[in-house]
Amino acid sequence: LPCYVLDGTGGMEWTGAHLDERYIPHEKNPERGYIATANADPVGVTENGDVLDGVDPADRADDFYIGCDFDRGHRLARITERLEELTTAGGITPQDMSELQNDAQSPFGRFLTPAIVTQLDRALEERATPGTHPDLSAAVTELASVMDRVSDARDRLAAWTSFDTPAAVEDSPSAPEIADSVAASIFNATMGHLMRLTFDDEYDYFHDGELDGDPRRSNGAGTTMIWMLQDPSSLVGYDADAMDAVYWDDIGTDVVESRGDRMLRAVAAALGTLETTLSSTDMDTWRWGLLHTLRLDALVPVRLLGDSMDVLSIPTPLDTTYPNGFPRHGDRDVVDASGFGMFDFFRRDYGSGPQQRLVVEMTPEGPRAVTALPGGNSEDPDSRFHRNEMELWRRNQVRPVPFTEAEVLAAAVEHYRFVP
Structure with missing residues (x-):
């Protein structure tokens, strides 16, 4: 199996048989009225950590391996949430589906920001009344000179209730868009530092130089972080005495660090990073689109x-x-895919995203489709079609797709004839 080192003595070879269609994950006309996919685990084979035992022990599908390396599932969850809203309202239009493709709500922001704000509140309480939260006393003392800035960041994160991630550097953004954009910058900078403060010590300790690549680039770290905040007792690394995950602690120090310590230090480091990167101490200028960019x-x-x-x-x-x-708007695992590495805030551009913005409506007169390509149809930089759709694509806009012969001929601007 791709997920494991296999026994090489002869019992693991492919038999040559193909999986019967009934064992391949599929749906047909579900009662909910839609089918949604986004590279996530299609039937829950990874829910218990064993990709070989399937979902239902009585089902013969358990005899077959489906997969193990799936998306974390946040994109699918958001798509499903939006589709539920649309189907409940009724009358879904192609425009609705294009707007869904444009969704850039941050799933990690939605999951993690409330926890960060809670710990910043504790830190501010510790500053006001020393000894209130002993686990934060050292960090609050060390960071005394920036605690007012931390308080400002806390307020901006607390007000970020949409968890939208607008670029906010073009087309006269509104005040709410600017506020969301600044919060997205603070959050993503914080996440980059928080992931390293939390996991670098474990990775460095166990990494012996023989691993192929950096394990910090795996999906597992982000998933672990969410479990650490939502249900730490479910983790192998759970400390019953501290009632929290052991991973918050830096194993390279003589003291035991808490989640509050890690989060406070991550926010403080993030503020320094943003000040340096954007050459400004004015948080209102920290627009996400100045940091999160795309080059094809x-x-x-x-x-x-x-x-x-x-x-x-x-x-x-x-x-x-x-x-x-x-x-660009977006961050990790948003519907309008535009993510970067979990530990890679210092490289915020991204290389994977929608290869087209296609929506098709089936009508009695035939298919009606709209789309936009990232760039154009031609790799020739001198061609008018090299980047003619780039503005549509990056602004999440679309154009009609000619489908019938008459539509294609009417839209044609060049003709080529190929002869033997």
Whole structure:
């Protein structure tokens, strides 16, 4: 199996048989009125940590391996939530589906921000009345010079109730969009530091130099963080005396650090990172779109100045408006996929996202579709179709797709004839 080292003595070879269709996860006309997928575990085979025992021990599907490396499931959960809202309201339109594809609510922000705010409240109580929370006394004392800034960040995170992640650097953003954008910057910077403060000591201790790659890039760290906050007692690393996960503690120190200590220090470090990166101490200027950007690399890059510049990328590094890439909303595991590594706040651009924004409506007259491509249909930088859809795609807009012969001919701007 792809997830495990297999016995090589002869009992693990493929038999040549193909899985019967009835054992392949599928749905047909479910009563809820929709089918949603997003690379997540389709039938719950990973829920108990054993991908070989299936969901129902009485079901022969348990004899078959379906998979093990699935998405964390946050995108599917949000898509399902939105579809439930739409189906309850009734009258779903293609525009509704395009707007759903545009959803950029931060699932990690939604899960983790309340916990961070709670710990910042404890830290501020400790500052006001020393000894109230002994686990925070050392950190509050060390960070005394920035606690007013921490308090400001706390208020901005507490007000971030939409958990939306707008770029907020173009088109005269509204005050709520700016507030959400700043909160998204603070949260994501905090997450980068929090993940390292929490897990780097364990990874460094157990990493012996023989692992292929950095295990911190796996999905497991993000999932573990959520369990640490939602249900720490379910983890192997649960400390019954502390009533919390042991992973908050830095095993390289002589004291036992708490979740509050880790979160307070992560926020303080995040504020320093944002001040340095954006060259500003004014939090209102910390727009997420200045940090979270997208550049589309060419399939066959043409580089100048050594390897530093791909002149076929969109936008190129020479673009006077977007030299660092297009500002984008979103973060890890949002519906409009735009995530970056869980530990990689210092590289906030991203390389995987929607390859088109396609919505199709089946009508009595035939399919009616809209779409937008990231760039265009041509890799030729001199072609009018090299990046003609880039503005539509990055702004989450779409164009009609010609479908019938008459529609295609009416939309044609060039004709090619191929002869033997």
